[in-house]
Amino acid sequence: MIFSPRSTTGALALGTGLLLLLPLAGLDHFLLDVLASGFLLAAYVGSWDIVGGVAGQICLGHALFFGTATYSCALLTSLAGWPFAAAAAAALLLSTTAAAVVGTFSGRLKGPFIALLTLALGELAHEVALGQTFFSPRGAYSWGGEGGIPVALPWGSPSPWASYYGALLFLFLSTWGMTRIARSKDGLIWTAISGSELTARASGVDVARHKRRAFLVAGLLAGAAGVGFAAHVGRATAADFSLELSFQAATFAAIGGRGTIVGPVLAALLLHALFQGAGIAPAARVLLYALALLLVLRFFPAGVAGTLRERVRERNMVPEGASR
């Protein structure tokens, strides 16, 4: 049966196996780079689906956790001189702390108010990152703004092959982990909160605590994707906090099927690889994403994987009086 834990793990292993062999088909460095970025973006979108899909808390500032991690890596390595591994650990801690703060504030809010709060916090961080140049070293080129801050990597410029396989490994492990979380006790309770907070409270669910926990997990995973991105690109820029990056996560999740993890991950990977691999300009890509969203929702109202899952569940419904 599709969507069973075993079949999901099998499909993940099969997909990863195919992607392991893909570079051998003679991909050039540009396509390897596009796919490596796509793997990291897909993991980031999966992290959005934990809080926005499974737990149903529409987070429109998810890039806050991603950008916190990339900027932490950049500032701690280039400015403070930390080794990358220590900076990466601190980046994960900081992005998770940011998620804990957002989750705490969101605990008592509902629906559109959570969307507005996260949108405001994400955009605030974006504006600060865009406008600041105060970390610039004396007598050197200005840091910050659109140009961002470099990440001091011990390996200098990473090889496209290493980036590709490192990002692929990260995507496989994070997606497997996220599907496990979505199927866990916590995942079930988060799905209940997503369906009806009132009924969840009347069923003994401490809603505020579980919302905070969903944000924590999502923030940690988004931060991990951010650390990977910082290691891959070697620079943190204001775009890491951008509204576009936050909205992309929500858009890909809606296309793939909110709450299914695998759907949003695949949607992000396929659309990113397709449009960026074809060399389409960023502004045009946004329009194409919107078009893809409209088309998919016309035929798959709950996203592709979400609608398929609903159909499977309807097929599994046993008629009254029938035995299984």
Add this chain to the structure above:
Amino acid sequence: MNDLLLAERIEKSFGPTRVLRGITLSVGREEVVGLFGPNGAGKTMLANVLSGLIPPDRGRILFEGKDITRLSMDARFRAGLARTFQIPGAYPTLTVVESIRVALLCGEAGQEGKRRLPRELEEEVESVLHRTGLFAQRFWMAAKLSQGCLRRLEFARAISCRPKLILLDEVFSALSAKDEGELTALLRSLRRDDGISFLLISHNPLILAEMCDRVVTIEDGRVTWEGKPADLAKYLPVAAGHDHGP
């Protein structure tokens, strides 16, 4: 103290509107108390206050002798005080089994700190399914359930914490005669087998007369009468000018 639940001088206002005006109400162990009154009398608001959905402005609520006035709704569920809603709430994307599993998982904190093994949890889910007559619909998504099945699911959720008291808000409204009969039988079996007490809010004096040990009537946020269900007919003419229909 014999009272399982004791609400004393409960007051609740919204701006200048006083919805509850010093209501005192008790429910004994294994007792079924009916709450009767016209539309807008404050019955559902009282249930909301008792269940922890809305805090009272004044007054206190004791459950098994402990003050639970400031306890949250989820904590009251774990303590053994469950409720159902006038409009059944459900998780649209979860199946019946999953919905019950949520309540069992979150209610288990109240089971003297004992955590169930996964096998024990599934056995308990199955037991709740059988008791509430939802076994045939166990893999149905809640969004696809009939009104009668949604009511059963509300019961299933409520009994998952092994409650001592369940607040039933208009649980028999919008049901077919068959569903009403089956729910009445379920309620009786829960009382007989599990010793659960009920506070039964209803517009229907016949159901209250049939099910309850005691009936309390409220009007305009005040208790106006309290007595045996058989004497409810004596109260009804007094309120004849009010709308008691659903």
